[in-house]
Amino acid sequence: MLSDDTKASNSDYGSTLAWVDRSLANLRTKGVYDEINGMLVGRTLTAGFKPASTGIGLDKIILENTRGYDFPIMMNMDFGHTDPQMTLPIGVRATMRAEEKYLSIDEPAVS
Numbered sequence: 001m002l003s004d005d006t007k008a009s010n011s012d013y014g015s016t017l018a019w020v021d022r023s024l025a026n027l028r029t030k031g032v033y034d035e036i037n038g039m040l041v042g043r044t045l046t047a048g049f050k051p052a053s054t055g056i057g058l059d060k061i062i063l064e065n066t067r068g069y070d071f072p073i074m075m076n077m078d079f080g081h082t083d084p085q086m087t088l089p090i091g092v093r094a095t096m097r098a099e100e101k102y103l104s105i106d107e108p109a110v111s
Helices: 017-029 058-065
Strands: 036-043 073-080 094-097 102-105
Touching: 017 058, 036 058, 036 094, 058 073
Parallel strands: 036 073
Antiparallel strands: 094 102
């Protein structure tokens, strides 16, 4: 997730769709969505984008949990626990233009 002070959450490893749903609901309850400017969702092997037997997939869970908020969401990004793995540094400025599927890291992660 992107915010002015670049807060980030890395929370998909070993998860199920139900776990992701609970985690996203928890972020909403804690007010995190009020503070972020965008959300990046990496590709994941465990939760995947295949709908569960209920017909609900990861994309629908994310959209339901962020309903009512006005920030862009980019999904299926090349970071997480799949190949290829883009390094996504925490705590640096980034530019996200979801409509163009554009993400740039605007400053070095190390100095």
